[in-house]
Amino acid sequence: QCYNGATWNGEKCACTQGYFGYQCQSLLGYFFIETPKKINATVELRVKVTNRNFTEDLNNISSHTYQNFVQLFKSQMDKSYRSKDFPQYRGVIIRKLLNGSVVVEHEVVMEADFTSEFQELFANLTKIIKAKVMNETGKLLSDSEACGNISRLCYSEKDTFVNETVKLGFDLQEQCTQNAAKEFTQFYYVDDLDGKLACVTKCTPGTKSQMNCHHGRCQLQQSGPHCLCLNSDTHWHWGESCEFSTSKSMVYGIVGAVVVLLVVSVVVLAILLSQSQRKLHRQENNLSRDWQEEDVPGNFQNTGIWE
Structure with missing residues (x-):
């Protein structure tokens, strides 16, 4: 007999995802994740350009105004990010331009060799990104002459925002969801197991979260x-x-x-009760004997025969 939705294929039970064993009664304790050689990630940022005014042309990605602005912005940010301490930098993607003066919502793209410590790596790279963008947006705050140059963008340091939550190019948790038993997917998560990434549960031996x-x-x-x-x-x-x-x-x-x-x-x-009963019995016997031995004067005894 096969369990948990498994079917008999003539030789054995063909288990559904997440189960194993002769009758498919056992849950997989873990399974390793297929990981790429390279891993991509992005960090969201927002900066305010102070020496440009927003125009309707900046809403049109095909306009020369939009393309020239984006080209200048990317060129300037490339110079800031591309350095020896940040070899994982791969460029900037503009997501949206907004009014006031010109607010640029964009992403910094990173690529690194995959390791089991990739999360710590990207967390450290995010700190580098934040330091570099704050340095860039704080450069020319008091230099009005430089900011008047049409080939230069100036920024507001206080309006600079970095979302330190890294967005990965692929979803590790999704692999757990796709391969775990359907009734138990919420209990599987990604963790390091023997130096490799695996979908595990809190019952998986050998993990930090066991x-x-x-x-x-x-x-x-x-x-x-x-x-x-x-x-x-x-x-x-x-x-x-x-x-x-x-x-x-x-x-x-x-x-x-x-x-x-x-x-x-x-x-x-029992002993105390027995002793108490014997004592009570002796008292009753003594009392009865006293009554029998007592001789009261004037007692009438009829010894004659009535005629």
Whole structure:
């Protein structure tokens, strides 16, 4: 019999995604992600050009005004970003031009060799981007003559914004969603496993985020990961993460002591009750004897025969 939507193909159960085993009853604890040799990422920025006025031509991407502005902007930003400490820089993409004077919403494109530490890498590169754009937008704040040059763009440093959330060129989490068992996709996420990226759960051994079940075993259920506490010959284990343990010998000793105490108590009570009953019986006998031995004068005794 095949489970979890699997079908028999004449030789074995053909498991649906996320399951394995002879009858497809077991969930995949993890699966590695196919990663590219290179990884692309972008960072969103917004700068304000102060020595240009917004015109309707800047709404038309085919106009000479728009193309000349974009070319000048990219050229100026290239000089700022392209450096030895930022070899991952690949250019600037203009997303939108807005009024006031001219607000430029754009993205800085990066490309790097894929490593398991790519997130830390891009986080550091974002700091480099922020430092460079702040340096560029703060250059000519007080130089009105330079800003009057038509071949030069000047910016407002205080209106510069960098979104430090990196957008990756591909979605790692999507690979987890596409390959995990449908009922459990929300519990799979990307983590490092043996130096490689994998879709894992909190029950996957060998990950930094593995749930610590102490004296138990982690099991992924439809409600999420849970610790199943295991018992040994000497201890019972309990608690949400099986962090507590109780010695069986101690429990048996306590139970035995309680039983002995109860037995002793019953015996003592029985003895006391028996002694109390014997004492009461003696008192009753003494009282009866006193009544029998008492001789009251004037008692009438009929010894004759009525005729």
